[in-house]
Amino acid sequence: MYVSPIREPLIRGEKDYSQVTKDILAPMAGKPTRYWYMGITLSSAALLFGAWATYMTMYYGIGTWGLNKTVGWGWDITNFVWWVGIGHAGTFISAILLLFRQKWRTSINRSAEAMTLIAVACAGFFPLIHMGRLVLGFFIFPYPNTRSLWVNFNSPLLWDVFAISTYLLVSLIFWYVGLIPDLGTVRDKATTKIRKAIYGFLSFGWTGSVRQWSRHETVSLILAGLAAPLVLSVHTIVSFDFATSVIPGWHTTIFPPYFVSGAVFSGFAMVLTLLIVARKALGLEEYITVNHIESMNKVIILTGSIVGIAYITEFFMAWYSGVEYEQYAFLNRAFGPYAWAYWIMMTCNVVTPQLFWFKKIRTSVVATFIISIFVNIGMWFERFVIVVTSLHRDFLPSSWVMYKPSLVEVGLYVGTLGLFFTLFLLFIRAFPVIAIAEVKSVLKSTGSFKKTAHHE
Amino acid sequence: MVAIGLLALAYGFIAGLGGDRIVANLHLNSFYFTSLGLIGMFFVAVHAISESGWQVSMQRVGEAMSLFIPIGGIIMLLVFVFGGMHHLFEWTHTEHLDEILLGKVAYLNQPFFYVRFAVFFAGWTWLAWMIRKTSRELDINGDVKYFNKLRKYSAFYVVFLAVSSVISSWDWLMSIDAHWFSTLYGWYVFSSMLVTGFAVIVIFTYVLKRMGYMQHVNDEHIHDMGKYMFALSIFWAYLWFSQYMLIWYANIPEETIYFYERIKHFDTIFYVNLIVNFAIPFLLLMTRNSKRVSYVVVPVAVILFIGHWMDLYQLIMPGAVGYEAAGIGFLEIGVTIGFTGLFMLVTFFGLSKVPLVPKNHPFYEESLHYHTNY
């Protein structure tokens, strides 16, 4: 296909196919670096903290948390939504960018999808642990029982069960199906017998036959077509947890697309945070180029602006509706006891992404890294503000309370951060972080040696 | 066609169908076709800033459609000024405002309304004009700096349209039912406009192809437009469902009254709206092959054009006219045909003014040889 000469190359360094294989398989070979060991020690420590917090919660109960009446949801649900949101970027990159034929996704989709799986696992932890009596956790699934009891299909909390489970499973098979050909490459390049056996097992007997490839593309495209509405629906259903209620600040029709945009927004920020470090540490700067970072930043401006418009709309509509409770909910957010959280959220989510309108900032790796951290923080605060400020002061002033997380709740959150980074570091060692075959398939049209237009 | 429209209007007056209904029709159609013009330019702008290449072969259609924007604005203004405000908007009856409407007076008052109106149309008209101008400059002189200018204006346009379409939908549509509110409303209307705008681009392109022009538009281009119509219809249905289900679930009377009115008195249109704008495109455009053939994509585009007019009907009429006076008769159909004729006139005029094929566009070659694996 013809490629216009004004397009920037997506793969630098004039690579050929075997060089691509070598570059991407390199991080998996040999012993891990000093930094990797440091990283996994830190994240394991965090994981241990989380393990303690989990023990405390399961053994002593939800009383070890800071929840009260009326704040029945606090850090637990904030973290749940935050993690689910982060997970959405991976599917967005794999599925939606595939449907939009954005070739720049090929260098980032594998690690983004892995990040999705890990993030969704971290997210799913919170609804499970907040049940209290986790031993009876299987109640949430509809199974025939002697109590003639069925789940409440009309509850958004149950829709969540279906949505998150489906999302986890579909993301898993999407990631794995895409990974199979690359595992074949790893198997064929394996130097030790053990590695050959392991990757031979994992690659399911892949040969690269044209029939396998042709159907593989069909499956990938259809999975993308399924995963795209799935991404939208999962965070929509998460937003329904709030929007189907009558609480001021929660019950508002804009939540579904606003949450989805926010999810993609925070997810891309996390992808950037991870990949900016990974590309340097793993020597993959020629594959995850400044162009990729710039494209991701453009998605951040887009989704960040949508989130900003949603904030303004909510605020305006609260006034326009004339409903005094709705109006108070927003005044309280901006000027009440949690105003500090609100203004952190506003600065991080509305102001910082707008900086990416400037090309200099958009193409600066350092600036992007800093802004991505701010966005992650801002989006955490957004969920905190939505959950806690609406609950702590709703209709009846005599019921107004304050909420503060306990050490156990903090421990659970830190534990999921530990889980996330531990699993991601393990992923880097065990699997190729870039989709080898996909990068090769766009090498000719987007690599750095396309001086003449290529026409088939 | 314009003649039929004027005739229908005259009939409306004579038959005494009531000022409410006539005004509402004019308002509906001027809004509808203005939004088509806006989305025509949006098509150009959004693809310019995403640096995509395939649409270049069709972008003249979008540019030409945007010529209607000021014309739609003038018609809307005339309707408002010559008594339309009182027929459409109950908040203009400042002598007997109830408590709720009094609370909204800071926003829903005529001076502020007109100021917003002017800002929107000025911004839209000027930005669309700048994009058209830069596009022509790019064509005459293929310098990359014009392409970058095009991207810059496109970015401004997209941002401005995003914010202004939301606020304008509150002003011109949502305030018809001034006691009601929904934060999703602006985006819902925008999604409806998106689907129709893209569908109309397809229709125009097809007509031009049949007339012998635009032969370089191939199956791949049609496929992509088919994909857009499919995906955007699903997106529209998703927003429809979000708004409806959330209001249904919470069951708060001041919100549910909106749907109650529509299901009780406008039920046919209300449900047909869903079938035409979601079920039909979803089922007919699902397979890959169907999205590649004009004889499926174009009829679906026409159906969507009619369907989203009906969507707008059930947004406006229940509040503006009420169920006793409303209906779909000669007035509605005639005025719509009139506007369609006017819109076609303006668009073809715009198409004739510039070379149909932007040969010097940096992505033109890509668009010409457009061919993908899937």
Place this chain on the structure above:
Amino acid sequence: MNKSYITAYYTDDDDLLKGIRQLKEKGVEIIDVMTPFPVHGLDKAIGLRRSRLSRVAFWGGTVGALIGFFFQAWVFTEAYPLNFGGKPYLSVPSFMPVAFEMAVLFAAFSIVFAYLIYFKLTPGAKPVIHDERSTDDRFLVVVKAGEPGESASIERALSEAGAEGIKLKA
């Protein structure tokens, strides 16, 4: 039937495509082509027909949606009707989310399992690897060797079509 075959490789995907078309013209029977990534146009050149997997996904999804919807309807009208906010028992809008998720789940799993089972891609399956570099940077062609006398002419056809490393395997 003679089970021997000839393997040869290319180092560039465009050359591969040109070569395949040439070989097909000469009537050489191609058993398989192994590539490190999907080569656009190769499936058409080989003569593969359109995949029916999309139908599997469609029917899987439909089944999932119907099961999801009607199961909920049964639970809420027959098995365990619950009064939630005075809404009707057959509450269509609130059944949508679960029905949708079931549709996606069933569609995705049915198509992936159909694909894996059809190609016998199972954990620990043992493939026949003709050339280990076919997953790296070589595009491998495997053709039928035909009767003992024909193999030479087929090998010649392969080298004329630009292939390298021509080997006869019995």
